[in-house]
Amino acid sequence: MNTEANSTLSEPRVRIPFDTLRATLAAIFERHGTSAGVAAVLADNCAAAERDGAHSHGVFRIPGYLSTLASGWVDGRAVPQVHDLAPGAIAVDARNGFAQPAYMAAHAQLVAKARANGIALLAIRDSHHFAALWPDVEPLAEQHGLVALALVNSMASVVPHGAARPLFGTNPIAFAAPRAAGWPPLVFDLATSSMAHGDVQIAAREGRLLPEGTGVDAHGQPTREPRAVLDGGALLPFGEHKGSALSMMVELLAAALTGGNFSFGFDWSGHPGAQTPRTGELVIAIDPQRTGAADFAARCEALVSAMADAGQTRQPGGQRHRQRADSLAHGVPLAQATWDELQRLAGGVSA
Amino acid sequence: MNTEANSTLSEPRVRIPFDTLRATLAAIFERHGTSAGVAAVLADNCAAAERDGAHSHGVFRIPGYLSTLASGWVDGRAVPQVHDLAPGAIAVDARNGFAQPAYMAAHAQLVAKARANGIALLAIRDSHHFAALWPDVEPLAEQHGLVALALVNSMASVVPHGAARPLFGTNPIAFAAPRAAGWPPLVFDLATSSMAHGDVQIAAREGRLLPEGTGVDAHGQPTREPRAVLDGGALLPFGEHKGSALSMMVELLAAALTGGNFSFGFDWSGHPGAQTPRTGELVIAIDPQRTGAADFAARCEALVSAMADAGQTRQPGGQRHRQRADSLAHGVPLAQATWDELQRLAGGVSA
Secondary structure, three states: OOHHHHHOOOOOEEEEOHHHHHHHHHHHHHHOOOOHHHHHHHHHHHHHHHHOOOHHHOHHHHHHHHHHHHHOOOOOOOOOEEEEEEOOEEEEEEEEEEHHHHHHHHHHHHHHHHHHHOEEEEEEEEEEOOOOOHHHOHHHHHOOOOEEEEEEOOOOOEOOOOOOOOOEOOOOEEEEEOOOOOOOOEEEEEOOEOOOHHHHHHHHHHOOOOOOOOEEOOOOOEEOOHHHHHOOOEEOEOOHHHHHHHHHHHHHHHHHOOOOOOOOOOOOOOOOOOOOOEEEEEEEEEOHHHOOOOOHHHHHHHHHHHHHHOOOOOOOOHHHHHHHHHHHHHOEEEEHHHHHHHHHHOOOOOO | OOHHHHHOOOOOEEEEOHHHHHHHHHHHHHHOOOOHHHHHHHHHHHHHHHHOOOHHHOHHHHHHHHHHHHHOOOOOOOOOEEEEEEOOEEEEEEEEEEHHHHHHHHHHHHHHHHHHHOEEEEEEEEEEOOOOOHHHOHHHHHOOOOEEEEEEOOOOOEOOOOOOOOOEOOOOEEEEEOOOOOOOOEEEEEOOEOOOHHHHHHHHHHOOOOOOOOEEOOOOOEEOOHHHHHOOOEEOEOOHHHHHHHHHHHHHHHHHOOOOOOOOOOOOOOOOOOOOOEEEEEEEEEOHHHOOOOOHHHHHHHHHHHHHHOOOOOOOOHHHHHHHHHHHHHOEEEEHHHHHHHHHHOOOOOO
8 A cells, every 4th residue: 555655746636525534444444354333433543643634643554454453463343341440440451452442432431530530540451552642632622621641552662761672662642631612622642752663764765864862773772874773773762761761651551550561561473464562551531620720721721822922833733733624624635546545445446 | 058068079078867857957947937837848858858869959959948938939837728629639729838738738638539539639739849849759659559640830941842932840740650569669750841950050060061952042042051041041841842742731730720820920020039939739649459450569560670671770769769778877968068057047056
């Protein structure tokens, strides 16, 4: 599948209505081994990333999903088990399925618990998270007015600060806070690694050196050569010891606290083609109406204004929302070849 | 007060029993305008930092505390008001007093709520935090077996990524997780700024250039000159846009969510000598017995072992615990001149 075509301006391009893209992706998932319910959740997530211009987690991911499903590493028909553990705590055993259906199985309960208790957590274990993390927090802020934090660990590819070998995952942290009515929430989603793997691949292709501190080679030595990082090397945490400490925190919260695997704690060698980490995820939701804040949304506006006054022209999440509005108005932009291939995978007549 | 003498090896040094140091600091606080209760809490916090070798937040801070008390900026006799807002949420109005007494006023309730609900939060507002942040999380892990996260905003001194003027505080994040019996918890406490102000001062004194990306001068231009940062310049966030996003999150969680001031939201110009930020703090405590984890402490041990196996020789918090054991066995090391001065401030006969 020619996913790189997306970035080639000379390539013929099409605009696909969001609902059409989502339905096509759902058909692909279901045709390649997931239940209809799982297909609907994954398609919505993947189409939303593409709609928002988050290409690294959009249709670019489809080959990885299908390769993993074909390998037998993930159960595309898993039915998550929800456990109500405490007034403020829900656990979900994803049963070796994808994280997003596990999250959706407990989403309404998480919202209700956050409202009733002021704060609540959702601990997902034995789950595969192969998507962007911001979709797990943004709706909590946008639709429910909650402040939300999500953490997920992944696969050993990041060398802890001062260590010699990779241990942590790229371990992202996502955060969302509601703004005043009419404004999209403040959202960020950041890997605790220096760089995403996809960006290293792009640097290798374009023959660019990496910034200092991005990664190490197969011998654990610092390198700026992207190929050396990709060929047996590893990434470093962002921000030296500080990012490393945060990455460790993600291992503890997303894996140890949930009962999921650490990023170094699973063995997929028996499943060639598997790409999805089998780990855990923690989501925390806070109701700002129960914390003593007079008017949280108004305070958010004050902070956003102050950031603009200080000269920060780009707000976290702003670019995604501009792209979203454009995609919803004019269709999601895709290379013609990509769209043809998606239709073929869905079992359609094209290509 | 000659606080720099602490680091001069040729200076005569003494070893002071921890309890003696703490009692002396309490006498100093009370003699300079705090209530006996506030004095006891601040003295315990400050003596503990010195005991653990965290000098930048130990007796080094005493002149700043006293200068602030003398300025009338903080109320050293404030009685915090505790509000039980929800099964998982407590708010404390520090009433323009220090954050630590406000925290202590609700500490037992926070522990009880975390146990009962799985997760609970403590939202402190209108508070002055002039100390290290790890003391606000470490006891939750060490004494109560809870996982804890604390965030506090401070004073406008950090330029948001891409902005021209300082807006955020150094906005630290502290985290603690309990390990198996007999081991101190995993603890980190990291400023979301590139460097602490004290370290910039030391670089200026020693004539060293700062690392790239540490700060800007008074015109908002990047500089490696420590004096340019100190003289009207500002710090940058650690880790570029990622640290900046985390610093923004601290403003939202520690200030907007609690009802405390933003780091740029208070005016102390009428109180020359004031050094303590009047902001807010958020503490989140999680009971790992209520999240589906089979044995959280054992998982922590597995992670610590794996980090050591990967070549990471220093664990977060390890150095502090070694210094603590030494201080408790042999007394807290201080320069003789520092100890003389502390005794004088306490109203004793020495010096």
